[in-house]
Amino acid sequence: MNINWYPGHMKKTRELIKEQLKLVDVVYELLDARIPLSSKNPDIDGIIGDKPKVIILNKIDLADPQITSRWVNYFKEKGMTVIPVNTITGEGIRQVIEESQKAIKEKMDALIKKGRKARPARIMIAGIPNVGKSSLINKLAGRKSTQTGDRPGVTKGKQWIRLKGDMELLDTPGILWPKFEDPIVAQNLAFSGAIKDEIMDTETLAYKLLEILWNDHKEKVIERYKINEEYNSTIDIMDHISRNRGCILKGDEIDYSRISNIILDEFRSGKIGRISLERP
Incomplete structure (x- = not known):
């Protein structure tokens, strides 16, 4: 089965992420816990460069808990900050906030030393379509700040949202990459609903x-x-x-x-x- 889906708005999203990156302190890379490698956009690391990043394994309530635990160890062994999250129960949300504050502490301390006022931490959230970005944001904000839906393409453009813990988050639409080199990756994305059923x-x-x-x-x-x-x-x-x-x-x-x-x-x-x- 040959699967590729890269509508024009995804190219615009890629450009948006590159443009807005200078405004943010931390990037949340949201992955689907059932398919962490298939849902990891290979373009993201190249785009964000050295910017601090927190990997969030979402939808852990749908994944095998023992395998999720192994994935957490896998990313940690690679020196990455990774947090498993359930946006229904709120599991992992506090840890996401704590890790974000830890990641920007040095930057805020430097501002205060210079006699400037510490500002809210600015975060960008990036991930494939239908990986649960809107549900995560609503949990982080403690209210319904953005529309959610069990289909790709609900988030249409950028929006800044105030979160708990004196943070601001820039939401971006889901983004895939232009060509799936591995047919298994494409298949997994389609199984999870990251690719529109209408074209399948x-x-x-x-x-x-x-x-x-x-x-x-x-x-x-x-x-x-x-x-x-x-x-x-x-x-x-x-x-x-x-x-x-x-x-x-x-x-x-x-x-x-x-x-x-x-x-x-x-x-x-x-x-x-x-x-x-x-x-x-």
Whole structure:
């Protein structure tokens, strides 16, 4: 499956990040805990250079907790500041604020030494579409400051938002990169919803996802979809799930479009279980 999606506004976002970088003290790089490497935009490090950065592993409530713990160690061993976060419960939010203040303490102390007044810390948040930026910002701000949605492209332009702990945050729209060199990365991004379903062949996408889940997380698929037979092919599993869910057209044909959307939605919402598609 050949997947590429790089609409014009993403090129503008890349330019916006480069332009606004001089205004900020710290960058939050937001990753999807289920696919930390696939959701890490390879352009970001080159754009932000030496600017202090905090990696935030979001959506830990949807990922396998043991594998998330291994990812935290993976990034720490590379000398990176990394914080796992659940924007539903608020887990990790206080640590994000503390790490941000720590990262700019030296800069603020230098301002005070010069006789100038310490100003609010300025933060930029960057990440791929649909990785939960808006939900994170609302938790950091302690109120609903920005629109959220379970689809890519909800944030349209830059906006400054006041956060707790005397900080200001510059939100930016989700940004991918022009060409996915690795088809597995593109596939993982599509599974997570970072690429718009409207441009996808969702039936093939759901088939590929089900194939991976059956191979690597079989017990979760069996439990979720009440499978009590042994199947050797993905299409037979898909047909079984379709019949269980009543996704049948006239003439007893399988409604593959409907069951594909169900499988994708239930993976993305964690209904199939806490599943990580990548391991360190």
